Amino acid sequence: QSVDFAAGLLVDGQGSPLETENDHAWNSRGFLDESRQLVHFFFKPANNDNAWSHQIFDIVTSTWREGDMSALNNVGNSGHIYANVAFDPATGRLWMTAGNNDRLYEYNPATETWFLAISDMEATNSTNAHRNGVEFMADLLGPGRPGLVIQTRSRFRVVDLTDYSVSEPIAQSGTIFGSNTACAQYLPAADRIKLEAQLIRVEA
Secondary structure (H helix, E strand, O other): OOOOOOOOOOEOOOOOEOOOHHHHOEEOOOEEEOOOOEEEEEEEOOOOOOOOEEEEEEOOOOEEEEOEOHHHHOOOOOOOOOEOEEEOOOOOOEEEEOOOOOOEEEEEOOOOEEEEEEOOOOOOOOOOOOOOEEEEEOOOOOOOOOEEEEEOOOEEEEEEOOOOEEOOOEEOOOOOOOOOOOOEEEEOOOOEEEEOOEEEOOOO
16 A cells, blocks of 8 residues: 655654754654554654654544654653564554663554553563564464564564563574664564564464
């Protein structure tokens, strides 16, 4: 589906107009929610960790609005945005790992607000920063057991979305990834999540 975007005033996570390239220097993924006819975009300024922004374009009304990210911006989440947002097309839910911390945030499409879903994913070892890769899979842990793969520089974890439990870290080759980058992407045809050059599936 193609979308024609109407002109609109985009604002950052503090409600200030986005006027320069630096205002949206760190860009993340975009998602087309076909069933709800919405498009989601994510970004933040390069040097402001309290201005993460979620822009929503309504295809039906051809208007822009902003998702409420105050749960993130009220505490500050330092770090980069790369591919740190995942989307469930069936429910419209989104998840974000926001920079150099151990928190997982979730988006409620009914209220268009974000909330803290997991406060500490790495209580025993939180030195591996830049949680840049996160991806959703409906049957990641088996039929009816959706989950997230959250990737950092040299390892990844699995979140079971039926109970929000978090796996122990799973090591991966550190030579494949750059010092600050990582990427996770679901491939429907393969029914796998791709971590850069690796394909994984967690078997039930």
